[in-house]
Amino acid sequence: MIRTLGPQVDLDGLVADALEEGREVHLVRAAASKQATLEAFAEALSFPGWFGHNLDALADCLDHLLATATAPWELILDEAAVLRRADDRAYDGIRAVLADLALRHPSSNLTVIDR
Numbered sequence: 001m002i003r004t005l006g007p008q009v010d011l012d013g014l015v016a017d018a019l020e021e022g023r024e025v026h027l028v029r030a031a032a033s034k035q036a037t038l039e040a041f042a043e044a045l046s047f048p049g050w051f052g053h054n055l056d057a058l059a060d061c062l063d064h065l066l067a068t069a070t071a072p073w074e075l076i077l078d079e080a081a082v083l084r085r086a087d088d089r090a091y092d093g094i095r096a097v098l099a100d101l102a103l104r105h106p107s108s109n110l111t112v113i114d115r
Helices: 011-020 034-044 055-067 080-086 088-104
Strands: 002-005 024-029 073-078 109-113
Touching (some): 002 088, 011 024, 024 034, 034 055, 034 088, 055 073, 055 088, 073 088
Parallel strands (some): 002 109, 024 073, 073 109
16 A cells, blocks of 8 residues: 655654554655665665666665565655656556566555655
8 A cells, every 4th residue: 555644744643553553664755866865765775786876776685685574664764755846757657666566565554654
């Protein structure tokens, strides 16, 4: 499932709820550029060195992590509005990657916090 939450969300509460439900929580903070946001994903999720820093590589790495996860995931992309304001096309591309993953991995939650 992919969901979008507004700027007033209680991030600590969201994380606590996911942990209580037995989810493995991963937090990525978006940045003001596509490349910086992709780097934030790579850093937060310990992507391998061969990560290509493009949307296809993002999809491949996330798909692999979700396919091999031992518990349901809660992936939170925080501060997404920062990217949306700076590069709407990159924002839409990353949301499309997340939406596709949500369809392929329905036991995982993908959350975009739009602030």
